[in-house]
Amino acid sequence: MVLSVTGGLLFYLWNGLRPPAASSTPVQITISSGMRAQKVADVLEQSGLIRSAFLFSGWLKIEGEGSRFQAGVYELTPGMTREQIVAKLNNGDIVAAATIRFTIPEGFTVQQMAARLSETAGVDKAKFLEVAGKPELLTGSMWTKTLPTDNSLRFPLEGYLFPETYEMKRGSTEADIINRMLAELDHKLDQLPEDWQSTLEERGLTVHQLLTIASLVEREVVVDDERPIVSGVIQNRLKEKMPLQIDATIQYLLDKQKERLLEEDLKVESPYNTYLNAGLPPGPIATPSLKSIEAALYPEESDYFYYVTKKDGTNTHLFAVTYKQHQKNIQLSEKNVKK
Secondary structure (H helix, E strand, C coil): CHHHHHHHHHHHHHHHHCCCCCCCCCEEEEECCCCCHHHHHHHHHHCCCCCCHHHHHHHHHHHCCCCCCCCEEEEECCCCCHHHHHHHHHHCCCCCCCEEEEECCCCCCHHHHHHHHHHHCCCCHHHHHHHHCCHHHCCCCHHHHHCCCCCCCCCCCCCCCCCCEEEEECCCCHHHHHHHHHHHHHHHHCCCCCCHHHHHHHCCCCHHHHHHHHHHHHHHCCCHHHHHHHHHHHHHHHHCCCCCCCHHHHHHHCCCCCCCCCCCHHHCCCCCCCCCCCCCCCCCCCCCCHHHHHHHHCCCCCCCCEEEECCCCCCCEEEECCHHHHHHHHHHHHHHHHC
16 A cells, blocks of 8 residues: 555656646746746646646755746747756746837937838837927936926927937837937937036036037038037137027928028028027927037037038038138039039
8 A cells, every 4th residue: 555655646746747748839928027936837837838836836945946037928848848947947048029120310300200210110100299299207318307498499309319229129108219219318428528517517508508509510510520610610609699590490490301491491480590590599400419419519619600511522511710701612612513
């Protein structure tokens, strides 16, 4: 009788601990953070990966296992040994989450971002713009707390959503995406020289104004070497209380970009119109690159007050100190077009 009972017990243990029938079809299970080993065993049994949660839990205790299981989604195959299962759970060998990948180019506006994300990442364009219009509900950047509270901003987060290539979990909400882009702005600002905030204070500028100047530079300049020079021109004109007369601010107000602005375009009523209004526009007109931010922070000192594109295919500018010199540069530029 003793032998019979012992034999039956041993068979029960052997049968209960051996792997279920092998299968080529993987099974996904989810281990939640803080889940106890007994609960993990229940999940494994319900998924057909072990025969007995009770015996598996006992074996874990004897082996000193179960305390190092990592949370996540796992893909396991029926027929795996208990040692193989434990090793996978200990190592956190989880299934890679499905992701979306998208690129926001430098110089994009919030509206362009919404359209791009709608096309490439399945984001709801209207929802994206709605969320972007409520910065008080977002937590991605510390600098959104210092946003101006007036109503003259077309889009409060214009210039704050950093241009970069992003990879995020599929199913991320519009708020998740915006917060991630805001966080990238803070990360990039941290890469500036350590004295950048004191430099900003010395120049009497806020971060919002810094990003505004950087956005103007971004939309006006293609060649990196010219970014600090154009930033210097902006600084010179601001000091002399001259209208900036930057075409990019007019283009920002138009539904579609124009190759050539007309006289009537320069008369559009808006605080962003730097032909009609002195000083900076209410906020950024696009998302600036780090190079443009650096140029806005550290403008090149010069006597220049004017610049015009050469229109010779080099994407560079002709700079001038006086309006008379500027007029000559415009003539040179027009000659390049005719060539």
